[in-house]
Amino acid sequence: MYGGMPVQGEKRTKLPFMIEAIKEELTDLSARGLADAFSRALRADAIAPGERLPSIRTVARELSLSPTTVSAAWRMLARANLIHTDGARGTVVADGVGQGPVRHRRALQYEGHFEIDLSTGLPDPTLLPDLGPSLARIRRGGALESFLAEPILPQLRDHLLADWPSRAEVMTIADGATDALDLIAMTCLQFGDRVGVEFPSYPPLLDLLEATGARIVPIDLDDSGPVTASVHEAVKAGVRAIFLQPRAQNPTGVCLTPPRAEDIAAVLRDRDVLLVEFDLCAGIAATPLVTIGEHVPSLTVHIRAYSESHGPDLRLAAVGGPASLMEPLIRRRHLGQGWTSRLLQRLLWDLLNHAEPRQQVQNARREYAQRRKALVSALADHGVRIGGKDGIVIWVPVENEAAALMMLSSHGIGVAPGTPYQIRSPAEPHLAVTTGSLPESQVAEVAAVLAQAARPSLPRSIH
Known part of the structure; x- marks a missing residue:
C-alpha cells in the first residue's frame, strides 16, 4: 500500500502545491479520475519528478475522497511507473518515464548466446547497402x-x-x-x-x-x-x-x-x-x-x-x-x-537517389523474401503452418513456449519468446523467429528443430 500514516518529517510546505495542482485537474472523483488528474498535473510540470507524495490520508482529507479511492489511484500510477516507493523517503514521483523497454528486453533476453541467433528481429548486416560511396559524396557537401x-x-x-x-x-x-x-x-x-x-x-x-x-x-x-x-x-x-x-x-x-x-x-x-x-x-x-x-x-x-x-x-x-x-x-x-x-x-x-544503393536494397528484398519462403515451406513440410506473407520475422505456434525455447537452445538456436508480443493473458504460446538472419544452408536444420519444438496438434491461426 502506498502512503498510510504521514511520514515523519514530511515537508508540509510542499503539500499545498501538489494538492492544489491535482485539485485543479480533478473532474472525476473516482480512483481512475484521481490517477488521470495526477498524470495531467505531472505533464504540466506542476508536480516534479523525485517529489515525495503526501500520505494517503492527507490526500484523501484534502480532496474529500476516501482513503480506499486514493490507495487505488496510487496503485494505478505505480503500475504505470509514474510513482514508486523509495525506502525511507516513502512514495515519490518517478524520475523519467516508465521502467524502460521491459517487453523488448524480454523478447531479446536470449540474444547473442547461440550458433544460430534468430531472436533479434534485425536485418542481415551483409544485405545492407554499402555506405562508403555515399559517405564519400556527402563529405563534399555544404x-x-x-x-x-x-x-x-x-x-x-x-x-x-x-x-x-x-x-x-x-x-x-x-x-x-x-x-x-x-x-x-x-x-x-x-x-x-x-x-x-x-x-x-x-x-x-x-x-x-x-x-x-x-x-x-x-x-x-x-x-x-x-x-x-x-x-x-x-x-x-x-x-x-x-x-x-x-x-x-x-x-x-x-x-x-x-x-x-x-x-x-x-x-x-x-x-x-x-x-x-x-x-x-x-x-x-x-x-x-x-x-x-x-x-x-x-x-x-x-x-x-x-x-x-x-x-x-x-x-x-x-x-x-x-x-x-x-x-x-x-x-x-x-x-x-x-x-x-x-x-x-x-x-x-x-x-x-543513387542507383547502386537502390539496387542493393532491391537485392536484399528478394533475398529476404526467399529466406522467409524457404523456412515457411520447410516448416509446412513438417506440418507447421505459418500465417502472414511478408517481413523478416515469422510467428510460430508451439504447445509450450518455455519448453520450445529450451529445446531450441539445446540445439544452439536462439529465437524470441512470443509472450512479450501479447496483450491478453494468458498468452498463447508462440515463438518469434527472424528469418532474415537465416541463410538457405541452415533452413533444413532449423526447420526440423523448430517443428520438433512446436509439436502442433491442430492447424492454428496466426494469433
Missing part, C-alpha cells in the same frame, strides 16, 4: 545549417512526398520508428487513454504505451489485416488512437489488403481517432503497401522506417501527416533534441 532550420532537409522531404502513401501536409524525420512512436505517444496520449493495438504486436510499442499509462485495447488480426469488427469494437470502447502496421506486420507477417483498408476506413471516418500507421519493413517488403490513411488522411500519421532496409545504426524514420497532427509533434520535439542529424539525412537522401 556547411551545416542553422539551429533554426526546418527539421527535415528540403530535398529529402520532396523525395519522400513523391511516393508518400497518403496526403501529407507536413513531414519530419525521427531517430527511427520507435522514436517516432514515442514522440506520438508522449504528445498525443494521456494517462488512462484507451489505445487500439494489433494482437500480437511490436514489443517496443507496447512498452511505450504501458509507460504512458495507456489502456491497451487488442485488435485481432487475420490474413487480410486488422479485423474490421475488432476495430469497430475498439472504437466503441472509446480508443483515443489506433496503432497499426499495414504490411509485414511484426511479428505475424500479415499484410493489409485493399478491401480491408476500405472497410476499416469506413469505421474510422468522421471519428475523433488518431490513426498511426508504421511501416517497419519499408524498402525490403515484397508486398505493395496498402494503407488506411489513403482513405482517411486527416486522421493519419504515417511512419516509414529505414532501419531494416538501410541499417539500424542510421536511426532514421520519416513521419508525415496533416498539419493539425504533425505540428504539435514537431513543437514537442523542439523541446528536446530538436531535429535528427542533418548529416544522416543527407546520407539517407544520397542512398535513396
Whole structure:
C-alpha cells in the first residue's frame, strides 16, 4: 500500500502545491479520475519528478475522497511507473518515464548466446547497402545549417512526398520508428487513454504505451489485416488512437489488403481517432503497401522506417501527416533534441537517389523474401503452418513456449519468446523467429528443430 500514516518529517510546505495542482485537474472523483488528474498535473510540470507524495490520508482529507479511492489511484500510477516507493523517503514521483523497454528486453533476453541467433528481429548486416560511396559524396557537401532550420532537409522531404502513401501536409524525420512512436505517444496520449493495438504486436510499442499509462485495447488480426469488427469494437470502447502496421506486420507477417483498408476506413471516418500507421519493413517488403490513411488522411500519421532496409545504426524514420497532427509533434520535439542529424539525412537522401544503393536494397528484398519462403515451406513440410506473407520475422505456434525455447537452445538456436508480443493473458504460446538472419544452408536444420519444438496438434491461426 502506498502512503498510510504521514511520514515523519514530511515537508508540509510542499503539500499545498501538489494538492492544489491535482485539485485543479480533478473532474472525476473516482480512483481512475484521481490517477488521470495526477498524470495531467505531472505533464504540466506542476508536480516534479523525485517529489515525495503526501500520505494517503492527507490526500484523501484534502480532496474529500476516501482513503480506499486514493490507495487505488496510487496503485494505478505505480503500475504505470509514474510513482514508486523509495525506502525511507516513502512514495515519490518517478524520475523519467516508465521502467524502460521491459517487453523488448524480454523478447531479446536470449540474444547473442547461440550458433544460430534468430531472436533479434534485425536485418542481415551483409544485405545492407554499402555506405562508403555515399559517405564519400556527402563529405563534399555544404556547411551545416542553422539551429533554426526546418527539421527535415528540403530535398529529402520532396523525395519522400513523391511516393508518400497518403496526403501529407507536413513531414519530419525521427531517430527511427520507435522514436517516432514515442514522440506520438508522449504528445498525443494521456494517462488512462484507451489505445487500439494489433494482437500480437511490436514489443517496443507496447512498452511505450504501458509507460504512458495507456489502456491497451487488442485488435485481432487475420490474413487480410486488422479485423474490421475488432476495430469497430475498439472504437466503441472509446480508443483515443489506433496503432497499426499495414504490411509485414511484426511479428505475424500479415499484410493489409485493399478491401480491408476500405472497410476499416469506413469505421474510422468522421471519428475523433488518431490513426498511426508504421511501416517497419519499408524498402525490403515484397508486398505493395496498402494503407488506411489513403482513405482517411486527416486522421493519419504515417511512419516509414529505414532501419531494416538501410541499417539500424542510421536511426532514421520519416513521419508525415496533416498539419493539425504533425505540428504539435514537431513543437514537442523542439523541446528536446530538436531535429535528427542533418548529416544522416543527407546520407539517407544520397542512398535513396543513387542507383547502386537502390539496387542493393532491391537485392536484399528478394533475398529476404526467399529466406522467409524457404523456412515457411520447410516448416509446412513438417506440418507447421505459418500465417502472414511478408517481413523478416515469422510467428510460430508451439504447445509450450518455455519448453520450445529450451529445446531450441539445446540445439544452439536462439529465437524470441512470443509472450512479450501479447496483450491478453494468458498468452498463447508462440515463438518469434527472424528469418532474415537465416541463410538457405541452415533452413533444413532449423526447420526440423523448430517443428520438433512446436509439436502442433491442430492447424492454428496466426494469433
